[in-house]
Amino acid sequence: MTQALSIGILGTANIARSFVRAVQPSQRVSITAVASRDVRKAEAFARETGIPRHFGSYEALLADRAIDAVYNPLPNSLHAPWSIAAVRAGKHVLCEKPLAAVTRTSGAPPAVDSKRDLPRHLVEA
Secondary structure (H helix, E strand, C coil): CCCCEEEEEECCCHHHHHHHHHHCCCCCEEEEEEECCCHHHHHHHHHHHCCCEEECCHHHHHHCCCCCEEEECCCHHHHHHHHHHHHHCCCEEEECCCCCCCECCCECCCCCCHHHHCCCCEEEC
């Protein structure tokens, strides 16, 4: 059997707990880390859900070369910037809906450069 895909979670929202419960039985993926802007929240979430590592910033999780993919359950306004940052950090991304909102005043969200960022997958849940 091939090595499990290592997943890190950006944030400690309730939906992230549901994701952990749904994914933990899988032998193909392993949730290996969680990050929060508050290291105590990340530590508590990791302890409560059995995740082996935690980080006190999203940047630290994205910099971890052992993490293959990221689950992004952050607030909607943070979906695009953190999903794009994850792809640029070399991670595959599963992002909750909506990936990005476009309004007349906000304009289009920054794009992922396919020449630079592929072969990473950015998928909306």
